[in-house]
Amino acid sequence: MESRTSVGEIPQNAVWVRLPRFIGDSMMIHQALEPLRATGVPLVAWGSAHLMELFDGSSGFQAVCRDPQGKPGALESVKLLRKHKAAAVINLPRSTRALLAAYLARVPLRLGWRETGGRLLATSTLAFKGLGGHQLERYQALIRKGFPDLRDVPHIPFRPRPEAESHAMEVSREHLLGDKFVVLSLGAMSWNKRLGTSVWVDVIHRLLGDGIRFALLGGSGEDERQAHHIAEFVPGIVDLTGLLPLSSTAALVARSAVVIANDSGVGHMASACQVPVVSIFGPTTPEVSAPYGPRTRVIQKTGLECLGCHRFDCPVEGHPCMNAVEGERIFAAAKMYL
Numbered sequence: 001m002e003s004r005t006s007v008g009e010i011p012q013n014a015v016w017v018r019l020p021r022f023i024g025d026s027m028m029i030h031q032a033l034e035p036l037r038a039t040g041v042p043l044v045a046w047g048s049a050h051l052m053e054l055f056d057g058s059s060g061f062q063a064v065c066r067d068p069q070g071k072p073g074a075l076e077s078v079k080l081l082r083k084h085k086a087a088a089v090i091n092l093p094r095s096t097r098a099l100l101a102a103y104l105a106r107v108p109l110r111l112g113w114r115e116t117g118g119r120l121l122a123t124s125t126l127a128f129k130g131l132g133g134h135q136l137e138r139y140q141a142l143i144r145k146g147f148p149d150l151r152d153v154p155h156i157p158f159r160p161r162p163e164a165e166s167h168a169m170e171v172s173r174e175h176l177l178g179d180k181f182v183v184l185s186l187g188a189m190s191w192n193k194r195l196g197t198s199v200w201v202d203v204i205h206r207l208l209g210d211g212i213r214f215a216l217l218g219g220s221g222e223d224e225r226q227a228h229h230i231a232e233f234v235p236g237i238v239d240l241t242g243l244l245p246l247s248s249t250a251a252l253v254a255r256s257a258v259v260i261a262n263d264s265g266v267g268h269m270a271s272a273c274q275v276p277v278v279s280i281f282g283p284t285t286p287e288v289s290a291p292y293g294p295r296t297r298v299i300q301k302t303g304l305e306c307l308g309c310h311r312f313d314c315p316v317e318g319h320p321c322m323n324a325v326e327g328e329r330i331f332a333a334a335k336m337y338l
Helices: 023-032 049-055 072-085 097-104 135-146 163-174 197-209 220-232 244-253 265-272 327-336
Strands: 015-018 043-047 063-068 088-091 109-113 123-128 181-185 212-215 257-263 277-280 296-299
Touching: 015 072, 015 097, 023 049, 023 135, 023 265, 043 049, 043 088, 049 244, 063 163, 097 109, 097 257, 109 135, 109 277, 163 244, 181 197, 181 244, 197 220, 197 296, 197 327, 212 244, 244 265, 244 277, 257 265, 257 327, 265 277, 277 327
Parallel strands: 015 043, 015 088, 043 063, 088 109, 109 123, 181 212, 181 257, 257 277, 277 296
Antiparallel strands: none
């Protein structure tokens, strides 16, 4: 199992934080860890290689530990935790693997959800579904269960490693984005959480009409295809979809004036970076999973009974919750922060 950090080896007696594979959840966890981080305890981010590229050398963790290809074996994880004398494991995904490894390695403090083996394997546990409220607040509650003396502290913005920030600066200069530009994040975990192309085009025309610079961000595949479709209606746009690793994406987000995003990881990334974010919600519930912070504005299509259905398909013709959102409302919300 490969471990790597830009500031040295994995520290002994650290708190290991097992992260889910989803970017948005991991960024919320990064925010929830702030009171623990403020105590000076060394934190190790532990998870998929994709995510560890984002956190490696960042402002939030002393070290990262990447999973090997595929799912890590329990015995290999036990050896890893013993080797580095882990003082605690905070298991925040709703899975048992890391918590079982911590139990077998006899890690003194083990935090986990009751629904996923926490009742048997953890020293401190809570029921995820029983807590209610926003996801970030649930993460905070579990962390405070294991560390009850934590004080409330101001949130410190997330920053990726310096190399990623330098890359983002080069990208912004190359594309003449300037000091005040808007990020349009096309991605989402499922197709029915994606804003319709016609809505994006409407928003872009309004940005262009006001002389506001912007860039499209997203991953490979569907994000790239939608960006190419948008470019058919608006030639010459700055399209960075599929080009940037997560760390450089975060650095570019941190340089932006405002982010417009679907219910997606980049929206949570903006919140963690303390950048204003306009987040468009349809099939999911913003009270549970919207970007967390005072400079978040949620936009939903009003008058639809199906909002917050949490489905992965859509039986309503035209998928109005994401295809009929008024571009004028999105633009007006973003312009408030400009």
